[in-house]
Amino acid sequence: MTQLTYVYLAYSVAGVGLLSLSIWVITKSRSLIKRLKAIDQ
């Protein structure tokens, strides 16, 4: 592997980590809002 491959691999891993956390947070948030709305009605 070239030096730049290691660099891009590191940034991709960090990106995947942050993106996974964001997706988990947003999905949970949407589901909770939906359930709260359903209970309010």
Added chain:
Amino acid sequence: MLDFLRTPSKIMVWSEIWQTRILLAGIILTSIGLWLSLVTSPADYVQGETVRIMYIHVPASWGAMMTYFAMAIMSLYAFIKQNPLAHTITRSMAPVGFVLSLISLSTGAIWGKPTWGDWWVWDARLTSMLILCLLYASYIVTTTFIKPEQQALKIASLLAIIGSINLPIIKWSVTWWHTLHQPASIMRLAKPALHWQMMTPLFVMAFGLAFLCFYLFLRILQNHLREQKLIATIIRLSS
């Protein structure tokens, strides 16, 4: 000073007003940081291009340590004052810190391979960082799976407070022991060893990541508060 810890609704309103601005600041700063880190900053005369991994590895490590420090302080407050909102705030920090510690460990391993010739060595800095990651995992597992919740929060708070002993060990591990990991270049008493051309992208990335993580923390906190509201509503309706 900590009056806001008695009113979840105030935190909810404040976070809903500010979250978009915080996210925007995070996206702008991280974009500039990525441009500076990957394009304009110079390669190192010894490490070559791999030095660019520093601009993500170091901010993630700082973030993981600072988040745990904040968790320990908040846990101590929650434990002494028996404040449920302080427990909720601490719980919301844990997933962010856990991801940051994972990023720190994985980018460190990727940096270690071309620099040291191996992905992992049982070096004092790496091992203490792995312990931090395990502490985060234990906190999350405790607050998620142990019932009743009050008992879980007490155990988790103690874990966060006692686990904070690991923070100075991480910081000074490179001074106390002979390690492969390089000594501190920025957070030290002497003048920083980094040139401004490397220091600028490092700090821009650190602030960018801090804003992004603070945004994620606010969203997790909102989720916990919504969950509590949902449970309270269900109990109220069923009684």
